[in-house]
Amino acid sequence: QVQLVESGGGLVQPGGSLRLSCAASGFTTDVYTVAWFRQGPGEEREGVSAISNNDASTWYADSVKGRFTISGDNALKTVYLQMNSLKPEDTAVYFCAAADSTGSGPLGGYYDYWGQGTQVTVSS
Numbered sequence: 001q002v003q004l005v006e007s008g009g010g011l012v013q014p015g016g017s018l019r020l021s022c023a024a025s026g027f028t029t030d031v032y033t034v035a036w037f038r039q040g041p042g043e044e045r046e047g048v049s050a051i052s053n054n055d056a057s058t059w060y061a062d063s064v065k066g067r068f069t070i071s072g073d074n075a076l077k078t079v080y081l082q083m084n085s086l087k088p089e090d091t092a093v094y095f096c097a098a099a100d101s102t103g104s105g106p107l108g109g110y111y112d113y114w115g116q117g118t119q120v121t122v123s124s
Contacts, residue, residue, distance in 0.1 A: 001026050002024070002025070002026040002027055002098055002100070002113040003024070003025050003026050003113075004022055004023070004024050004034075004096045004097070004098060004113060004114065004115035005022070005023045005096075005115055005116070006020060006021065006022050006094065006095070006096045006115045006116065006117060006118040007020070007021045007023075007118060008020040008021050008118060009094060009118030009119045009120045010119075010120070010121070011121045011122075011123065012086055012120075012121070012122055013122070013123070013124050014086060014087060014088055014122055014123075014124055015085060015086065016086050016122070017082070017083060017084045017085075017086065018083045018086065018120060019080055019081065019082050019083070020036065020080065020081040020083070020094055020096075020118060020120075021078060021079070021080055022034060022036070022078065022079040022080075022081075022096030022115060023077070023078055024076060024077055024078070024079065024096070024098060025077065027098070027100060028100070029100040031052075031053065031054045031100070032052075032053055032076070032098060032099060032100040032109075033050050033051065033052045033053070033098070033099045033106070033107045033108075033109040034050065034051055034053075034072065034076050034079045034096065034097070034098050034099075035047060035048070035049065035050035035051075035059075035096075035097050035098075035099070035105065035106045035107070035109065035111060036048040036049050036050070036070065036079075036081045036094055036095070036096060036097075037094070037095045037097055037111075038090075038092035038093065038094045038095065038120075039092055039093050039095070039117075040089075040091060040092040040093075041091075041092075043092070045095070046061065047059075047061055047105065047106040048060070048061050048064055048068065048081070048094070049061065049064065049068055049070040049081060049106070050070065050105075050106035050107045050109065051070045051071070051072050051076065051079060051107075052107050053072070053075055053076045056072075057107060058070055058107075059106045059107050063089075064083075064090075067083065067084050067085045067086075068081060068082065068083050068084070069081075069082040069084075070082075079096065081094070083120070086120075086122045087122060088122045088123060089122075090120060090122050091120060091121050091122050091123070092120060093117040093118065093119050093120075094117065094118050094119075094120050095114055095115055095116075095117045096114070096115040097111040097113060097114050097115070098111065098113040099111045099112070099113075100113075
């Protein structure tokens with residue numbers, strides 16, 4: 001059973017930084033991807049960034065390119081999302097998700113494993 005646990009959310013002023021962490025366990029396949037999604041108030045959930053353990057390829061939504069960086073260690077047992085130059089529109093619940101099969105999600109994954117989410121609020 002794949003388990004994902006996020007941490008690191010909080011309140012930050014515009015222009016500030018936060019680092020989210022996702023502790024992943026229980027993968028039974030050799031190739032998988034881990035992604036961050038977010039859902040703001042009254043908005044649909046959207047993909048933010050993703051990373052593959054196969055070739056370390058990464059993907060970013062246009063809205064976060066140049067500001068957010070995804071990284072992982074130890075076969076993606078922990079995945080980080082470094083968020084810099086945060087804006088009020090980045091306010092959302094951020095979810096860590098994992099895919100071990102192909103689909104239409106970021107980096108071609110089908111994301112059927114989800115964490116509980118962590119709140120990020122960007123406000124002065």
